[in-house]
Amino acid sequence: xxxxxxxxxxxxxxxxxxxxxxxxxxxxxxxxxxxxxxxxxxxxxxxxxxxxxxxxxxxxxxxxxxxxxxxxxxxxxxxxxxxxxxxxxxxxxxxxxxxxxxxxxxxxxxxxxxxxxxxxxxxxxxxxxxxxxxxxxxxxxxxxxxxxxxxxxxxxxxxxxxxxxxxxxxxxxxxxxxxxxxxxxxxxxxxxxxxxxxxxxxxxxxxxxxxxxxxxxxxxxxxxxxxxxxxxxxxxxxxxxxxxxxxxxxxxxxxxxxxxxxxxxxxxxxxxxxxxxxxxxxxxxxxxxxxxxxxxxxxxxxxxxxxxxxxxxxxxxxxxxxxxxxxxxxxxxxxxxxxxxxxxxxxxxxxxxxxxxxxxxxxxxxxxxxxxxxxxxxxxxxxxxxxxxxxxxxxxxxxxxxxxxxxxxxxxxxxxxxxxxxxxxxxxxxxxxxxxxxxxxxxxxxxxxxxxxxxxxxxxxxxxxxxxxxxxxxxxxxxxxxxxxxxxxxxxxxxxxxxxxxxxxxxxxxxxxxxxxxxxxxxxxxxxxxxxxxxxxxxxxxxxxxxxxxxxxxxxxxxxxxxxxxxxxxxxxxxxxxxxxxxxxxxxx
Amino acid sequence: xxxxxxxxxxxxxxxxxxxxxxxxxxxxxxxxxxxxxxxxxxxxxxxxxxxxxxxxxxxxxxxxxxxxxxxxxxxxxxxxxxxxxxxxxxxxxxxxxxxxxxxxxxxxxxxxxxxxxxxxxxxxxxxxxxxxxxxxxxxxxxxxxxxxxxxxxxxxxxxxxxxxxxxxxxxxxxxxxxxxxxxxxxxxxxxxxxxxxxxxxxxxxxxxxxxxxxxxxxxxxxxxxxxxxxxxxxxxxxxxxxxxxxxxxxxxxxxxxxxxxxxxxxxxxxxxxxxxxxxxxxxxxxxx
Numbered sequence: 001x002x003x004x005x006x007x008x009x010x011x012x013x014x015x016x017x018x019x020x021x022x023x024x025x026x027x028x029x030x031x032x033x034x035x036x037x038x039x040x041x042x043x044x045x046x047x048x049x050x051x052x053x054x055x056x057x058x059x060x061x062x063x064x065x066x067x068x069x070x071x072x073x074x075x076x077x078x079x080x081x082x083x084x085x086x087x088x089x090x091x092x093x094x095x096x097x098x099x100x101x102x103x104x105x106x107x108x109x110x111x112x113x114x115x116x117x118x119x120x121x122x123x124x125x126x127x128x129x130x131x132x133x134x135x136x137x138x139x140x141x142x143x144x145x146x147x148x149x150x151x152x153x154x155x156x157x158x159x160x161x162x163x164x165x166x167x168x169x170x171x172x173x174x175x176x177x178x179x180x181x182x183x184x185x186x187x188x189x190x191x192x193x194x195x196x197x198x199x200x201x202x203x204x205x206x207x208x209x210x211x212x213x214x215x216x217x218x219x220x221x222x223x224x225x226x227x228x229x230x231x232x233x234x235x236x237x238x239x240x241x242x243x244x245x246x247x248x249x250x251x252x253x254x255x256x257x258x259x260x261x262x263x264x265x266x267x268x269x270x271x272x273x274x275x276x277x278x279x280x281x282x283x284x285x286x287x288x289x290x291x292x293x294x295x296x297x298x299x300x301x302x303x304x305x306x307x308x309x310x311x312x313x314x315x316x317x318x319x320x321x322x323x324x325x326x327x328x329x330x331x332x333x334x335x336x337x338x339x340x341x342x343x344x345x346x347x348x349x350x351x352x353x354x355x356x357x358x359x360x361x362x363x364x365x366x367x368x369x370x371x372x373x374x375x376x377x378x379x380x381x382x383x384x385x386x387x388x389x390x391x392x393x394x395x396x397x398x399x400x401x402x403x404x405x406x407x408x409x410x411x412x413x414x415x416x417x418x419x420x421x422x423x424x425x426x427x428x429x430x431x432x433x434x435x436x437x438x439x440x441x442x443x444x445x446x447x448x449x450x451x452x453x454x455x456x457x458x459x460x461x462x463x464x465x466x467x468x469x470x471x472x473x474x475x476x477x478x479x480x481x482x483x484x485x486x487x488x489x490x491x492x493x494x495x496x497x498x499x500x501x502x503x504x505x506x507x508x509x510x511x512x513x514x515x516x517x518x519x520x521x522x523x524x525x526x527x528x529x530x531x532x533x534x535x536x537x538x539x540x541x542x543x544x545x546x547x548x549x550x551x552x553x554x555x556x557x558x559x560x561x562x563x564x565x566x567x568x569x570x571x572x573x574x575x576x577x578x579x580x581x582x583x584x585x586x587x588x589x
Numbered sequence: 590x591x592x593x594x595x596x597x598x599x600x601x602x603x604x605x606x607x608x609x610x611x612x613x614x615x616x617x618x619x620x621x622x623x624x625x626x627x628x629x630x631x632x633x634x635x636x637x638x639x640x641x642x643x644x645x646x647x648x649x650x651x652x653x654x655x656x657x658x659x660x661x662x663x664x665x666x667x668x669x670x671x672x673x674x675x676x677x678x679x680x681x682x683x684x685x686x687x688x689x690x691x692x693x694x695x696x697x698x699x700x701x702x703x704x705x706x707x708x709x710x711x712x713x714x715x716x717x718x719x720x721x722x723x724x725x726x727x728x729x730x731x732x733x734x735x736x737x738x739x740x741x742x743x744x745x746x747x748x749x750x751x752x753x754x755x756x757x758x759x760x761x762x763x764x765x766x767x768x769x770x771x772x773x774x775x776x777x778x779x780x781x782x783x784x785x786x787x788x789x790x791x792x793x794x795x796x797x798x799x800x801x802x803x804x805x806x807x808x809x810x811x812x813x814x815x816x817x818x819x820x821x822x823x824x825x826x827x828x829x830x831x832x833x834x835x836x837x838x839x840x841x842x843x844x845x846x847x848x849x850x851x852x853x854x855x856x857x858x859x860x861x862x863x864x865x866x867x868x869x870x871x872x873x874x875x876x877x
Contacts (some may be wrong), residue, residue, distance in 0.1 A: 016663065044766055088712075088822030156713060164868060230692075231688065231691065231692050233688060234839065246806070252869070252873035253710060253873060255873070257691050257692070257869050257873075259687070259688075259691060261684065261717075262713060262717040263713060265681065265684070265713075266681075266683075266684040266687075266713070266714055266717070267684075268684075269677070269681045269683075269684025269685045269687075269688065269714075270684045270685070270687050270691070271688060272677070272685050272688060273657065273675070273677075273684065273685035273686060273687065273688025273689035273690075274688035274689065274691060274692035275688075276673075276675060276685075277655075277686075277688075277689050277693040278692075278693075279692040279693070279698070281688070281692070295678055296681070299677070299678050303675075347634075401833055424691075426652070426653075426655055426673040426693065426696060427652060427653060427693065427695070427696060428652060429650070429651075429652040429761040430652065431652070432651055432652055432671055432672050432674075433673060433674070433676030434667050434668050434673075434675070434676065435674070435676065436604065436667075436675075436676035437660075437677070437678055438676065444668075445623060445668070446668070455837070505860075
């Protein structure tokens with residue numbers, strides 16, 4: 001059971017410093033040993049005056065999904081915050097700016113919109129900012145101080161965090177922000193009487209781990225660097241752009257190279273060329289970019305070339321919803337392209353896994369000479385959490401199957417038992433090969449004979465089976481053991497919500513289990529079948545309308561699958577899944 | 590190099606003598622065991638001879654040679670060369686060659702591409718490869734027709750020419766490839782003719798030696814599907830060496846000659862600028 005599980009939202013207009021406050025809040029709570037996850041919502045348009053919400057969920061145990069209902073709402077902009085009241089919990093807390101009220105009409109003041117049972121605290125953010133810093137720009141930091149004061153979170157930890165963030169700035173910025181913070185904190189301590197039940201108190205002190213506060217994009221970029229990725233080509237696209245920006249800064253000093261291509265086709269083309277030279281290479285994009293890269297995905301299957309493609313999914317189809325999360329590219333990742341083109345598809349389920357599986361993707365791609373598609377999404381790409389990263393296996397830094405001396409003249413596509421051919425890298429004398437998008441025989445010549453096509457098609461499929469046996473982890477089961485009323489299977493970023501929901505269902509005495517697999521192709525079908533046999537009903541929650549994972553599973557299991565399909569433009573919460581679990585189990589009995 | 594003498598083709602020759610001579614020249618070291626699939630008489634044989642000759646002249650090691658192509662009759666070229674060959678997707682020779690060169694600046698990278706490949710489906714990549722000044726040599730095999738799909742209009746087919754896809758004549762104005770690359774900032778721009786492989790060999794040699802993006806436009810007859818435009822006798826009449834007073838360091842003069850309807854042969858433009866890899870190395874040094 002969790003001792004603390006709170007969701008705080010800070011809502012303001014762009015320019016209010018809303019997201020900065022969210023960031024400092026998460027950093028400080030992380031310093032204190034809490035596990036936190038923050039997810040910012042902001043408009044797609046760059047011009048100002050849009051609504052910004054910093055959403056932070058805090059617990060004493062790891063959190064992998066956002067909260068559906070909010071315990072405390074901090075308003076830096078009342079008209080926008082009124083919209084957020086809909087998700088405020090009964091008995092929730094609202095902190096609002098009680099100064100100045102000029103230009104705010106009665107109906108656009110958040111204080112006038114509260115339902116019964118809510119707790120309202122007015123703190124004159126603007127006034128306190130003026131008094132402490134001689135300007136109104138530090139309202140957000142006053143609000144941060146008020147949060148610390150009201151919920152009794154260690155003020156010194158916040159100040160240390162502010163020092164870290166602003167200490168390097170010129171002048172006395174650090175002093176100013178701390179003054180604003182202190183003003184908010186002290187005001188609450190002196191003037192307000194806390195009556196609400198929201199509390200961060202824990203029975204015993206939390207264990208302070210080596211947390212790395214990062215989002216999925218940062219984690220993926222780091223995984224790539226650590227896995228020896230030394231070539232990146234990409235084209236900017238929300239929400240994957242940050243990966244390119246990080247690698248552009250980090251790769252060159254390591255001897256790596258980053259190219260901003262003229263379009264996604266060129267980006268994957270460059271990655272293809274670099275990978276053929278033996279360099280670990282990657283591109284990152286979103287659904288529309290994957291569409292453009294589709295022909296090259298097939299080409300890399302045909303030429304057995306190791307490329308890593310990150311697809312950070314967003315709402316679709318077409319240009320879709322660039323700043324909203326969705327999981328609707330699964331079938332695209334699995335099946336895009338013409339012909340029989342098997343490839344490895346991986347969907348990390350947390351920020352930590354974005355790090356681990358990006359590095360693993362390079363290993364799998366190189367070892368099995370195949371494209372690997374990593375399915376992230378906007379939520380994973382942008383949600384910040386205090387991650388505990390795993391150590392990577394140095395032995396996996398080199399996985400190419402080089403031909404042995406004496407094998408000169410061997411073609412590029414020698415048929416082998418495990419399906420993996422020896423692969424000489426350009427620059428090696430005596431092993432000159434020619435690869436092509438045409439079907440080729442073992443001597444590299446284009447071939448249109450049935451036996452060659454059959455043999456090569458089988459070989460390309462066979463090596464993924466080898467990968468399945470040797471390098472793809474078995475699915476992991478959570479929740480109740482043995483026979484259960486309901487089994488839940490999730491994938492990607494919604495898996496966190498699924499596991500939490502199943503844990504809570506078990507705590508409530510409901511018989512439910514969850515099965516998690518990160519590698520979505522190839523699949524451990526036998527394990528999935530066994531799990532399905534244990535479950536009376538199967539539920540697959542996912543953020544797409546057509547039930548793409550359910551459809552993929554239904555090709556392998558012989559049981560009807562209940563889908564929980566949402567295209568709600570925001571991440572799935574455990575409550576969404578829990579309610580569906582309860583409904584399906586109650587229906588049964 | 591623009592005062593190359595126009596070569597004379599001997600009227601009579603004996604095959605065994607030719608083969609012996611060719612073997613002695615060592616150019617066969619750059620040929621794979623596969624026989625070209627091009628039609629007899631195709632201009633691409635001439636281009637092949639010129640490229641292979643240039644490799645021999647420069648002593649490029651076959652295992653340090655990467656030949657990238659797109660799709661079309663040109664696309665098959667890597668299969669006939671000894672070296673690391675990449676027969677890429679339609680239009681995508683340049684991105685793949687760019688990735689290969691950036692990853693392995695020590696290798697010699699050649700992008701061979703056709704008129705449909707480079708100026709049609711892959712036209713989006715050409716100006717960018719040129720302006721990046723990637724140190725690759727792009728050879729445009731231009732026969733003014735789609736050959737592999739059997740005689741449709743290409744981006745360089747003259748307006749009003751009747752083709753299989755335009756039985757009433759092509760309504761499109763043809764592209765001038767040299768102007769495209771000059772506008773994009775290519776640092777080496779030349780034109781050759783498949784019917785004069787010895788001249789072309791000299792151009793190819795210079796192009797490969799050039800540090801930066803070198804573009805060689807090669808006029809080449811399609812003997813099977815083009816009966817009116819790029820015929821050997823017609824091209825023989827149309828082509829002429831660049832005038833003696835042409836200064837390849839003069840950008841405006843180069844643009845003027847590239848605009849001209851006369852098909853000048855030789856080096857139009859050449860300038861020295863840091864190549865893409867040099868710039869990236871330089872920036873990496875700064876970041877470290």
